[in-house]
Amino acid sequence: MRIDIITVLPELLESPFSHSIMKRAQSRGLLEVHTHNLRQYTPYKQAQVDDYQFGGGAGMVMMPEPLALAIEALQKDRTYDEIIYMTPDGELFNQKMANKLSLKGNMIIICGHYKGIDERIRQHYITKEISIGDYVLSGGELAAAIVVDAIGRLLPGVLNDETSALFDSFQDNLLAPPVYTRPADFRGWKVPQELLSGDPKVIDAWRHEQSLKRTAERRPDLLNEDE
Ligand code: ADE
Numbered sequence: 001m002r003i004d005i006i007t008v009l010p011e012l013l014e015s016p017f018s019h020s021i022m023k024r025a026q027s028r029g030l031l032e033v034h035t036h037n038l039r040q041y042t043p044y045k046q047a048q049v050d051d052y053q054f055g056g057g058a059g060m061v062m063m064p065e066p067l068a069l070a071i072e073a074l075q076k077d078r079t080y081d082e083i084i085y086m087t088p089d090g091e092l093f094n095q096k097m098a099n100k101l102s103l104k105g106n107m108i109i110i111c112g113h114y115k116g117i118d119e120r121i122r123q124h125y126i127t128k129e130i131s132i133g134d135y136v137l138s139g140g141e142l143a144a145a146i147v148v149d150a151i152g153r154l155l156p157g158v159l160n161d162e163t164s165a166l167f168d169s170f171q172d173n174l175l176a177p178p179v180y181t182r183p184a185d186f187r188g189w190k191v192p193q194e195l196l197s198g199d200p201k202v203i204d205a206w207r208h209e210q211s212l213k214r215t216a217e218r219r220p221d222l223l224n225e226d227e
Pocket of ligand 1: 132138139
């Protein structure tokens with residue numbers, strides 16, 4: 001999978017992909033993440049990429065021309081399955097969407113700033129708009145990093161234990177069960193007997209029951225979702 005991120009703040013996106021699982025995904029050749037500074041594509045003086053909005057009102061809008069030129073420059077070299085715009089009025093990101101996106105090949109992600117991007121880019125280039133939650137960030141970069149992380153770890157071969165993503169919270173619409181490690185008795189707080197039983201059936205049943213209990217307590221909405 002290849003992901004090209006168009007941003008006015010490429011520096012913000014250096015660290016999130018340089019460590020741990022995202023680093024491994026790239027070094028194994030399973031994921032390529034490229035960031036592109038939007039200012040390099042603008043035809044305007046002083047690397048201008050935003051302007052006042054028509055109709056008046058506070059806040060700048062990202063101009064269509066630099067965005068169109070950046071997208072078209074990338075499209076010259078390959079085709080893209082999705083051109084994604086990170087925006088608080090997009091579709092709410094969740095595990096199901098991460099699963100679906102992890103099956104794609106090449107994607108562009110555009111990070112918005114200020115009041116957002118000119119509507120014409122949304123109409124004519126963007127194929128998917130994603131929000132990571134009902135709050136407004138100062139830009140789309142951190143949201144893009146979250147989406148790439150959630151997708152990247154799902155790519156086959158990225159996680160060492162191939163099965164581990166299958167048991168994450170939200171796969172099957174259930175939260176993950178509690179987990180414990182050594183010691184079995186920490187300050188008198190004991191690990192549940194079932195987990196120490198050595199019987200896979202007992203362990204699986206306990207985990208499933210705990211998942212259901214936790215989901216019912218914390219996220220009853222998930223139990224009513226389809227699929
Ligand atoms: N840009 C600003 N806020 C955002 C959000 N909540 N999700 C995605 N992109 C954003």
